[in-house]
Amino acid sequence: MAIKIFIDQGHNPSGHNMGAEGFGLREQDITYQVGVYLADLLRRDGRFEVRLSRNSPEEILGTSNASSLRERVYMANSWPADYFISIHANSNENPNINGTECYVYQSYTQAYFLAQHIVLGIVARVGTRDNGVRTNPSLYVLRRTTMPSVLVELAYLSNPEDAELLMDKQYAFADGIYRGMLRYFGLGMAE
Structure with missing residues (x-):
């Protein structure tokens, strides 16, 4: 039976719940x-x-911001998905902060182990810095989904080198996530 993956592209293109911006890039365009x-x-x-x-x-x-998040969670829960992957790009006031990290609801869960593989997959494929897996039980999409859920922060829009990767390597980021997922599930590359 196929593994059901719900991919949430973080943020909206306009209006409410828009994402971060940096170096002429918009988070919502990259995540899409x-x-x-x-x-x-x-x-x-x-x-x-x-x-x-x-x-x-x-x-x-x-x-609204709240109903945007609610709708994403509802779509995944009502399907129901086996796994929820929310894609984001990070930002920080300090332009030197860079790298890839994932957030999960709690440590040492299926989501946590999946997140570890996703970070390693992106780092190996794109060459970003490995910032590891962090827990954040306050994030709505992690708290309210009924399946293992990972929020992926691809890289930092506020860092010039990361921003360049986010602009030029979008396919590689996706491929890194995919390869990480395959390793988590113990699957080889598809023929």
Whole structure:
């Protein structure tokens, strides 16, 4: 039976719940495209079934920040997905901070081990710094989903080197996530 993966491309293209910006890049555009690439990789692999939170670049979820998050969680829970992957790009006031990290609801869970593989997959494929896996039980999408859920912070829009990778290596980020997932599930590359 196929493993059901719900990919949430963080943030909306306009209006409420918009993401960070840096170096002329918008988080919501990067997360949309990386999510599409990841969905394509998973769909070509018959072992997975995939749904996206945003199916077009203009799609807006919810009518407020809270309802946008609620709608993403509802879509995953009602399917129901086996795993929830929320894709984001990070930002920090300090432009020297860079790298890839994942957030999970709690340590040493299935989500935590999946997140470890995702970080390693991105770092190996894209060359970002490994910031590891962190717990953050206050994040709505991690707290309210009923399946193992990982929030992926691809890299920092506020760091010039990371921003360049986010602009030029969107497919590689998706491929890194995919390869990390395969390792977590103990699966080889699809033929």
